[in-house]
Amino acid sequence: MPMQASEIEQLLRASFPNAKIDVSGDDGVHMAAMVVDESFRGKNRVQQQRAVYAALKGKMDGAAGELHALALTTKAPD
Amino acid sequence: MSAEDQIKQTITTNDVVLFMKGTKSMPQCGFSSRVAGVLNYMGVEFADVNVLADENLRQGVKDFSDWPTIPQLYVKGEFVGGCDIITEMTLSGELDTLFSENGVTYDKDAADKIREANA
Numbered sequence: 001m002p003m004q005a006s007e008i009e010q011l012l013r014a015s016f017p018n019a020k021i022d023v024s025g026d027d028g029v030h031m032a033a034m035v036v037d038e039s040f041r042g043k044n045r046v047q048q049q050r051a052v053y054a055a056l057k058g059k060m061d062g063a064a065g066e067l068h069a070l071a072l073t074t075k076a077p078d
Numbered sequence: 079m080s081a082e083d084q085i086k087q088t089i090t091t092n093d094v095v096l097f098m099k100g101t102k103s104m105p106q107c108g109f110s111s112r113v114a115g116v117l118n119y120m121g122v123e124f125a126d127v128n129v130l131a132d133e134n135l136r137q138g139v140k141d142f143s144d145w146p147t148i149p150q151l152y153v154k155g156e157f158v159g160g161c162d163i164i165t166e167m168t169l170s171g172e173l174d175t176l177f178s179e180n181g182v183t184y185d186k187d188a189a190d191k192i193r194e195a196n197a
Contacts, residue, residue, distance in 0.1 A: 045159055045163045045166065045167075046145075046157065046158075046159050046163065049159070049160070049162070049163065050144065050145070053145070053146050060146040060147065069109065069147070070147075071161075071162055072162050073162065073166075
């Protein structure tokens with residue numbers, strides 16, 4: 001089952017309530033997301049993206065993962 | 079040998095390892111293709127591991143790195159990141175620094191050309 005941008009945004013919002021979140025893409029399989037959140041400050045990119053993947057709660061896991069590809073941009077606010 | 083042992087052995091016996099879909103000469107996914115392309119263009123010698131050829135390895139490397147997607151780049155046994163991270167690091171020059179610090183040979187002019195083309 002592909003995921004809608006709004007579902008992805010909801011999942012991210014639950015973990016990053018105060019973040020600036022922008023989800024784009026419309027095929028539901030190859031999507032892009034930008035998350036700008038204060039909690040990323042002082043973390044390297046791997047740590048930041050791990051936090052985002054954790055927020056997606058397994059939606060990207062395995063061959064049957066709903067979301068095939070999510071291009072991620074993460075950073076702390078300027 | 080278990081997938082975990084196989085991965086450990088690969089990343090300790092090769093300075094730069096890319097776990098990818100397909101091979102560096104024939105990538106089978108756009109994200110893998112992009113990272114392999116950058117490394118090839120920068121003249122970096124790296125071992126390519128095709129996860130599509132081994133289902134245990136495909137899941138094994140995700141578990142090993144605690145990272146859900148392929149490709150995955152390792153330098154000197156350390157996980158560096160996936161496609162988005164490698165792309166950002168290439169453009170910011172951080173990848174050059176990482177290679178320099180780890181004694182990995184790369185073509186600085188080629189790296190500069192990538193940055194010029196994407197400026």
